[in-house]
Amino acid sequence: MGEPSYTQFIHQVDDFYFSALSHGEEQLFPISDEKYAEELQFQEVLMSSFIASGSHSTPPAKRVKLRGESSKASLIFCKICMEASQTTDMFQNNNCSHVFCLDCLARYLAAKIQEKISTVKCPEINCKGVLEPEFCREIVPAEVFERWENALCESMLLESKKFYCPFKDCSALLVDDGEERVAQSECPNCRRLFCAQCKVAWHLGLSCKEYQRLGADERGREDLMLMEIANKKKWQKCPRCKFLVEKTEGCLHITCRSAFSVFWVGLILVGLLGLILVDLLLGSDFF
Numbered sequence: 664m665g666e667p668s669y670t671q672f673i674h675q676v677d678d679f680y681f682s683a684l685s686h687g688e689e690q691l692f693p694i695s696d697e698k699y700a701e702e703l704q705f706q707e708v709l710m711s712s713f714i715a716s717g718s719h720s721t722p723p724a725k726r727v728k729l730r731g732e733s734s735k736a737s738l739i740f741c742k743i744c745m746e747a748s749q750t751t752d753m754f755q756n757n758n759c760s761h762v763f764c765l766d767c768l769a770r771y772l773a774a775k776i777q778e779k780i781s782t783v784k785c786p787e788i789n790c791k792g793v794l795e796p797e798f799c800r801e802i803v804p805a806e807v808f809e810r811w812e813n814a815l816c817e818s819m820l821l822e823s824k825k826f827y828c829p830f831k832d833c834s835a836l837l838v839d840d841g842e843e844r845v846a847q848s849e850c851p852n853c854r855r856l857f858c859a860q861c862k863v864a865w866h867l868g869l870s871c872k873e874y875q876r877l878g879a880d881e882r883g884r885e886d887l888m889l890m891e892i893a894n895k896k897k898w899q900k901c902p903r904c905k906f907l908v909e910k911t912e913g914c915l916h917i918t919c920r921s922a923f924s925v926f927w928v929g930l931i932l933v934g935l936l937g938l939i940l941v942d943l944l945l946g947s948d949f950f
Contacts, residue, residue, distance in 0.1 A: 743767035743786055754802060756785050759792030768794075769802050776803075776811045781818040783811075829857050829864055846871055868894055 738747040741764040748764045755762045763771075763786060772794065775783045785792040796815065800808055817825065817836055828835045828850045835852035839859070848859040856865035858874070866874040868891030877890070889907075892898075898907045 739764075741767055743771065754799075756792055757795055757798045759785050759787070759790055761785055761787040761790060761792070765802060768799075772799060772803050772811070773807050776807055776814065779814050779817075781811070781814040826862055828853060828855075829862055830855055867891055 737750060739750055739753045739762050740747050741753070741762070743763055744767050746764070752764050753762050754765050754768050768786070771786050772783060783794045784790065785794060796808070796811055824839050826837055826839065828837060830850070830853055833850060833853040835850060837850070844860070846858050846860050847856060847865055849856055857863065858865055858871065860871050861874055893907055896909065898909050900906065901908050
């Protein structure tokens with residue numbers, strides 16, 4: 664059987680590139696139209712260069728030579744796809760003797776990296792060996808390998824030191840250097856403000872303590888805007904129903920719509936018991 668043509672080689676590279684990014688019909692890492700167009704353009708340039716040169720020699724393909732391999736090509740069995748392949752299409756792990764075909768191993772690595780697993784174990788059952796990134800760089804596409812590197816860097820950080828940008832459309836990994844206690848911070852990735860202490864979008868007009876006192880149903884964007892207005896206008900909350908109360912005129916005796924009487928003095932709300940005590944002390948005619 665003759666050597667494969669360069670056209671066949673190009674198609675093999677193209678198929679191999681996208682095989683690591685998809686598994687069956689499901690894409691693990693979707694490729695944008697711009698990226699796909701760039702790859703096609705690059706292949707067209709290679710093809711044009713090949714036709715112009717008139718050379719039909721097969722370009723060398725880098726692979727990992729199996730230990731103990733003879734000069735004569737032989738078939739090796741892959742325990743993932745359960746098929747035998749040429750040694751030129753196989754990969755042997757550096758710290759164990761298990762061998763797998765390049766296509767299966769690329770899919771396996773892509774799936775693990777998609778799950779943000781930094782230490783990828785050998786696919787062999789009960790094997791304690793791990794796949795080392797420096798020996799797998801040629802197997803997976805650059806995008807997949809970059810994600811692997813990011814997962815490795817993230818795994819080296821202490822859990823107490825790392826957190827993520829609170830904006831869901833960003834979620835960039837951030838690190839707390841612990842040098843000083845800061846609240847208002849800016850994400851270096853999306854450039855939006857957030858609170859480094861509360862780990863939420865910046866709560867304008869509220870201190871961290873005031874924000875923490877809010878209920879879970881009061882921390883929305885509109886709720887925070889309302890609280891900012893309430894602070895500026897010195898509104899207070901009814902001790903019973905928690906509705907905001909505004910004193911505009913009249914005496915200090917206020918009855919909330921929940922029928923709870925309060926006494927407004929020095930911008931502090933006092934409950935019914937406090938109102939009675941103040942009434943007795945001052946001899947007022949509230950009752």
